[in-house]
Amino acid sequence: MAAILGGGLGGLSTGYYLLKNNLNTNNNLKLFLLEATNYCGGWIKSIKTKDYTFELGPRTIRPRGTTGLNTLNMMQDLGLSEHIVPIKPDHPAAKNRMIYVNNHLHTLPSSFKGVFQKNEPFTKPLIYALFNDIKQPNKLLEDDSIYNFVERRFGKEIADYAISPMICGICAGDAKEISVKFLMKTLFEWEQAHGGVVKGLVRSLFKSSTDKELELTDLAKKAQEEKWNVYTVRGGLETFPYTLQRYLKENNVDIRMDHKVDEIEFIDSSTVKLKNKAGNKIVASHIYSSIPAYSLAKLVQKQHPDLAQDLDSIPFVTVGIVNLYFATKASLISPAFGFLVPPIENSPILGVVFDSCCIPDQNGTVLTVMLGGKWFKEKFGDNCTEKQLLDIALKEIKSILNINDVPTAQNVNILEKCIPQYVIGHYERVDKIRQYIKDKNLPISLIGCSYDGVGINDVIYSAKTQVIKDCT
Missing domain, CATH: 3.50.50.60 (FAD/NAD(P)-binding domain)
Structure with a gap:
């Protein structure tokens, strides 16, 4: 047994x-x-009503890579294929992902063309980051923080405005502490073996893949063919x-x-x-x-x-989740996945997800505000209440998104020690x-x-x- x-x-x-x-x-x-x-x-918990769905934890799943395709295989086997709702590359939630810097929302580049253009808050086109990698000397290490690695290879702006908020969104953590192997193990190995990421990429192009292919179901093949960005499940995850x-x-x-x-x-x-x-x-x-x-x-x-x-x-971190529903005919937000806040902004929130853009069957405007993470105790102390988190969330969306409406419905959760820190x-x-x-x-x-x-x-x-x- x-x-x-x-x-x-x-x-x-x-x-x-x-x-x-x-x-x-x-x-x-x-x-x-x-x-x-x-x-x-x-x-994973959902609150479902006729007007809105609140996701109290994860809300979407990525379909890419062996692990992503494996999950889709399971989904089909469980009979969930017809309940899957994908977000494809042309969807606003796939194209519009933002960061909040210097009191402004900035849309991150989402196309190949965007890499060659100057996009605030970056002072140069992102393609310059590759030139930085090429000219940087090698540094032999067993491990490193993902922040140090990215700053070394691609520059401080990429580390501050791209990687740091991404780590906040994925694990509510501090990029200056999280291992580079968490997200960029291959890139780190290229640096260690070949002296740089670009050099490692070039050499990898001439090597045949030894990965064992996963036998794919029709659902997984469809996700590949249609290049899904993320997906969710109708009725709540x-x-x-x-x-x-x-x-x-x-x-x-x-x-x-x-x-x-x-x-x-x-x-x-x-x-x-x-x-x-x-x-x-x-x-x-x-x-x-x-x-x-x-x-x-x-x-x-x-x-x-x-x-x-x-x-x-x-180590684990605690995250505050504030779900908000506004019963308005017109949307209070522009179509997007949402925005993240880099730690250097010293904000009490990690970011906001625009659920009414990402999750189907939503009436009105639905938002999820994420707070704390690595900085939960620092920002809110040992005896933080749900009321305090709600007030902070409402204050921040008023300041950032200019939303002055009173929410029609709300839910606040404090997820104690919910995400491990690698x-x-x-x-x-x-x-x-x-x-x-x-x-x-x-x-x-x-x-x-x-x-x-x-x-x-x-x-x-x-x-x-x-x-x-x-x-x-």
Whole structure:
């Protein structure tokens, strides 16, 4: 019997891939999924009404790369193809992505032509960044922050106005702390091996790809052919984990809600006990842990304090989410995906997503304001209330977007320790954690955003990778 810890997207995806492997190998594997709350789906939550949809966590998914196409394969297998709503290259949400600098909104270049034009707040066309890379000397490093790397190769403006706000949007983090391997591992490897990004790119053009191609479903092929920018699910992104949960139940996975585990005891290489304070025990042959690293650290602390220490050293940040709905006939915003705010602006907000442009079936104007992240405590202190975040969000959109209307509906969430930070040395730390598990022959696999990527696609692919590894 295998036990899955956590009913977020990582845990649900693990159950999905274990079932698929079960069918392929004709094994009779009993599966348990243990979720500490009364909800499966993790941070993916949607509030759906006839007039608007509020996404309390992620709202769109990127379809590109192996991980993105893999998710689309899963979507089709779950019967969600007809519910997918893509944003294609000609959509305003694909073309218009902005940053807020010096009290003005600036649209970032979205075409090849734009790279050769001067666009504020940049003082030169972005093509000059490549010339900067060519003339910069090599610097041999094991790891570096993504900010330092980009500043070194492409210049300070690119680091401040392109990369720093991007990191805020992806993981609510500080680019000066996040590892370059988080987003630019290949570019960093080109610098280290060939002395620069452009030099590495040129050499790569003459090498044949060794990547194993993913067998694509019709939905994944369509996304490639139509060059989708991002996509969402009609009715709210919550539909995705809900459908996964239903699939698991239909295939006899024992899903136990409100089942908190307080301690894990490893008996031997094929026996592990999951205990709670009420004295209940579940014995399993293997655990798939998709809960945050800091939560797992508490469960293994008694038996494996060194492992717990390494798990607990992966930092997480808290993000405030303010959803706003304005029941207006005319839109209060220009069509765009939204805007991000670079950290050098010292703003209390990370950015604003224009949901009424990105999400279908919205009436009026729908916005999501993101606050805090790496700077949550610095900006809002230890006892921040939802009312404080709402007031700050309304003040900022009034100042930046000139919206003076009172929202018709609103929702405020403080997502405590919701996004891991892949700081310098993260990947070496994760390797050390997994090596400890291997050396001690512990029957546990680590899944999800704490280790293998913070995005939806990364979490799903992490589950697939670990299941395949354990079943071969």
